[in-house]
Amino acid sequence: MTTIDVFNHNVPAESDFGYSQAIKSGALIHVSGQLSFGEAGEFLHAGDFAAQLKQTYANMDKILEHYGATRNQIISQILYLVNPRQNAAAVAEGNLTYFEPLRV
Amino acid sequence: MTTIDVFNHNVPAESDFGYSQAIKSGALIHVSGQLSFGEAGEFLHAGDFAAQLKQTYANMDKILEHYGATRNQIISQILYLVNPRQNAAAVAEGNLTYFEPLRV
Amino acid sequence: MTTIDVFNHNVPAESDFGYSQAIKSGALIHVSGQLSFGEAGEFLHAGDFAAQLKQTYANMDKILEHYGATRNQIISQILYLVNPRQNAAAVAEGNLTYFEPLRV
Numbered sequence: 001m002t003t004i005d006v007f008n009h010n011v012p013a014e015s016d017f018g019y020s021q022a023i024k025s026g027a028l029i030h031v032s033g034q035l036s037f038g039e040a041g042e043f044l045h046a047g048d049f050a051a052q053l054k055q056t057y058a059n060m061d062k063i064l065e066h067y068g069a070t071r072n073q074i075i076s077q078i079l080y081l082v083n084p085r086q087n088a089a090a091v092a093e094g095n096l097t098y099f100e101p102l103r104v
Numbered sequence: 105m106t107t108i109d110v111f112n113h114n115v116p117a118e119s120d121f122g123y124s125q126a127i128k129s130g131a132l133i134h135v136s137g138q139l140s141f142g143e144a145g146e147f148l149h150a151g152d153f154a155a156q157l158k159q160t161y162a163n164m165d166k167i168l169e170h171y172g173a174t175r176n177q178i179i180s181q182i183l184y185l186v187n188p189r190q191n192a193a194a195v196a197e198g199n200l201t202y203f204e205p206l207r208v
Numbered sequence: 209m210t211t212i213d214v215f216n217h218n219v220p221a222e223s224d225f226g227y228s229q230a231i232k233s234g235a236l237i238h239v240s241g242q243l244s245f246g247e248a249g250e251f252l253h254a255g256d257f258a259a260q261l262k263q264t265y266a267n268m269d270k271i272l273e274h275y276g277a278t279r280n281q282i283i284s285q286i287l288y289l290v291n292p293r294q295n296a297a298a299v300a301e302g303n304l305t306y307f308e309p310l311r312v
Contacts, residue, residue, distance in 0.1 A: 122306075129283045
């Protein structure tokens with residue numbers, strides 16, 4: 001049987017909504033939507049999209065650390081954002097920084 | 105070669121849009137978006153979000169049954185909804201009921 | 209260790225945003241959002257949704273070709289579109305054409 005390895009940030013949203021931040025099943029780790037949350041689950045950087053993205057990726061790093069994984073092992077990501085035209089440059093900058101060097 | 109095991113509710117949307125409700129490929133079952141549909145594919149519970157969510161999970165259960173799987177084996181779910189602020193409490197209640205006991 | 213096999217269309221968006229069109233990891237190929245783009249990454253068929261969908265699937269075919277895969281091996285797809293009521297018939301027509309014969 002496949003071993004299930006669950007990870008949480010221990011923030012209220014997890015018990016409020018009944019979900020975990022990540023589950024490893026077989027060779028794949030499925031990660032829930034990461035947000036611009038601080039350690040107590042408080043929303044950070046209102047109005048500053050670039051800072052929100054940076055915080056979101058910092059939370060992603062905690063998940064990678066737990067599983068001993070690296071950014072180079074991320075094979076798929078869906079990024080939901082508001083105002084895509086306005087925030088496109090910040091997305092580009094944030095992704096290029098986070099995933100450097102590119103695997104293209 | 106991997107065996108493909110497909111499941112359908114036999115509702116018109118499947119043949120209209122050319123998709124199946126679920127496909128098992130290897131160890132993973134990929135499930136299409138479940139909806140608040142009745143057995144004939146008719147939309148149920150207009151205006152009652154909590155009832156729609158319950159119906160949606162009932163349809164999910166039919167898929168799990170077909171594959172002999174349980175709710176505890178669901179490793180990832182994306183829930184799309186309208187008016188998230190207004191419906192957050194119903195989502196929390198619905199998820200906590202469906203996935204009880206929590207795997208956090 | 210799992211071999212990573214990456215594919216790109218070599219359009220500006222890939223280096224601008226730091227992503228690849230597809231990554232094969234293990235038995236699964238994860239494909240990024242395909243669009244109504246031409247070979248230079250230019251947006252095609254403005255105002256003609258059916259033609260955009262056809263172009264999007266043509267780009268998908270290039271990815272399948274690279275991996276020696278077929279349409280019948282696609283196990284999951286998320287289709288994002290604007291004006292779903294207005295474009296539903298074109299989605300149905302496009303999917304039924306692309307995925308024929310049905311696996312229902």
